[in-house]
Amino acid sequence: MLFEEQTLYSAVAVVALGLTVVFAARVRRFEGAMRRHMLLAPTVTALLTVSYTGMATGTLLLDGPEGAPVYVTRFLDYGIAYAFAAAYTGLLADANRRLLVSGILGLWAFSFGAMARHLASPPLDSFVSVLVLGGFVYSLWLLLRPYTRSATSVSGDQRLLFGKLRNVQVIMLFTYLLVALTTRQALGLLGAFTGIYVSAYLDLFSHVALAGLILRSAPAIRSVAETYPSPLSFLTRSNPDRPTAETPADD
Numbered sequence: 001m002l003f004e005e006q007t008l009y010s011a012v013a014v015v016a017l018g019l020t021v022v023f024a025a026r027v028r029r030f031e032g033a034m035r036r037h038m039l040l041a042p043t044v045t046a047l048l049t050v051s052y053t054g055m056a057t058g059t060l061l062l063d064g065p066e067g068a069p070v071y072v073t074r075f076l077d078y079g080i081a082y083a084f085a086a087a088y089t090g091l092l093a094d095a096n097r098r099l100l101v102s103g104i105l106g107l108w109a110f111s112f113g114a115m116a117r118h119l120a121s122p123p124l125d126s127f128v129s130v131l132v133l134g135g136f137v138y139s140l141w142l143l144l145r146p147y148t149r150s151a152t153s154v155s156g157d158q159r160l161l162f163g164k165l166r167n168v169q170v171i172m173l174f175t176y177l178l179v180a181l182t183t184r185q186a187l188g189l190l191g192a193f194t195g196i197y198v199s200a201y202l203d204l205f206s207h208v209a210l211a212g213l214i215l216r217s218a219p220a221i222r223s224v225a226e227t228y229p230s231p232l233s234f235l236t237r238s239n240p241d242r243p244t245a246e247t248p249a250d251d
Contacts, residue, residue, distance in 0.1 A: 009055040010052070023041045040088065040214050041211035047077045048204070051074050051203075055071045059073060077203075079108055086139065087101075089165045091231070092161055103147075108135070109135025109138070113135055140173055157219040157220040168213065179195070
């Protein structure tokens with residue numbers, strides 16, 4: 001290996017921390033409901049920072065049946081950042097709460113199921129693989145069918161951001177599934193260094209893509225913030241308030 005595994009994880013953590021600071025500074029331009037929604041961007045990269053810091057320091061590190069390391073902080077990041085991104089995508093599409101919550105459960109089945117798959121011994125690993133594939137298929141179907149149909153009723157800017165977030169997540173789902181099947185913890189088709197590098201690049205790209213799309217889509221965020229004062233509004237979607245979202249201070 002060209003350099004230590006923990007060195008790469010430390011480098012990603014430093015990059016993610018720097019991006020978090022930059023994104024947080026950008027968010028300060030906004031106020032009120034807009035700021036609450038825009039805070040999703042630095043929160044996503046902050047989760048990546050915590051995840052890779054834990055990986056670099058060996059925090060919550062477990063070993064699979066063949067001795068391959070399984071970093072729990074990485075999967076906790078997936079379970080929070082990506083599940084919430086899926087729910088927020090549904091919020092942009094104005095999907096109902098049942099679909100939003102089921103989308104979170106689907107992402108949990110995919111992400112935490114993948115962690116369990118790396119830790120499970122035969123024949124239990126085969127059953128867990130079914131759970132992972134089920135979460136993958138359901139998440140994909142939710143993005144491409146119910147969410148997409150629901151998005152036809154929202155404003156143009158909001159629908160455009162929905163489409164971008166949906167497409168990024170579809171690419172992420174397929175790529176993560178491919179990586180999960182080929183790394184050293186699974187089929188072992190990728191060498192140790194290649195698997196580590198590809199996974200780190202995918203994590204960084206995915207988090208930055210999600211955060212960047214939100215920060216660069218102020219009109220769409222303003223539209224959804226006028227209906228839902230908080231990005232957590234999907235938890236209490238019935239009879240939402242309709243406050244007016246504040247505009248950026250320097251617009």
